[in-house]
């Protein structure tokens with residue numbers, strides 16, 4: 530586990546290097562823990578940079594839906610979501626499948642990851 534983190538930290542510093550503020554230790558930890566989970570469970574649909582896919586999959590990056598419904602994020606990951614929904618002014622109508630595999634702790638890590646990594650931290 531230690532080895533994994535020491536690999537991720539420089540990577541994450543690189544990823545975040547272009548932002549205005551440097552991430553603190555808590556944020557670094559959240560990013561390191563969420564990275565693999567995102568890759569395994571979400572990346573195929575929502576993309577490497579959370580950019581989504583055309584008119585099919587909504588973006589996670591700078592998503593107004595996440596900003597407006599921060600408490601619904603763990604819920605839709607766990608239970609899925611039947612379309613339609615409006616994200617950044619665009620309408621999406623596919624369904625997102627429920628994820629029953631993630632533990633509650635992993636769910637929490639993923640939510641933190643999405644907030645920090647994709648600019649959804651809000652105010």
Ligand code: HEC
Pocket residue numbers: 567570571572573574575585586587588589592593594595602605606610611612613614616621622623624625626628639643
């Ligand atoms: C099989 C493809 C698929 C997978 C895998 C998937 N999603 Fe989604 N996701 C969707 C679709 C499609 C929607 C839009 C659902 C709708 O229209 O109601 C969506 C919507 C969302 C939204 C709300 C809209 C937005 O873009 O802000 C969030 C947040 C989200 N997904 C997070 C995740 C996370 C985190 C994971 C990994 C645990 C994940 N999704 C895995 C397809 C997927």
